[in-house]
Amino acid sequence: MKRFAFVLGLSFLGLPAHADVTFKTQSSIQLTVDGAGSVATRLPSTLAVSGTNVTLDTVPSLGPLTAGSAVGYTPGAFSVTNAGDSFSYSESFLEGDATPSATTVTGGVVTALPMLGSTTTTSGGVASNLSGTIDSGGELSITAGGAGTTAIGQFVTSLTVE
Secondary structure (H helix, E strand, O other): OHHHHHHHHHHHHOOOOOOOEEEEEEEEEEEEEOOOEEEEEOOOOEEEEEEEOEEEEEOOEEOOOOOOOOOOEEOOEEEEOOOOOOOEEEEEEEOOOOOOOOOOEEOOEEOOOOOOOEEEEEOOOOOOOOEEEEOOOOOEEEEOOOOOEEEEEEEEEEEEEO
């Protein structure tokens, strides 16, 4: 029986192997320069009045809303209702933002960003020396850029045997 197994094993060694072999290589480079951005929120005008034991002789008011300008304010006037008694009066006014003019973009650049009550501005990237190349052998060469830039190089090799 041992001889039969040995002979059978030798016969399989002589058979050719059949397999599909796939070899792939892939190179890529991604270069990114961040764009400038601004988010601005226009704040409203607000008026608050409170008091005890007072009579408003002149009611405080906000002025007319005019395109391109902020709202005006007229303060109130008061008198004590019951003379000799304690009283309190509080009046507060917050001037809101004027209506800004429209921003324009020229050649991908906003020359004047709006400055409102709540503004977040992000500077754009500077490409400077940012570059990337792949030679015929798949070798990557990446040169860093300035602030706000990203360079990503990738080389992938895969071998599949089926």
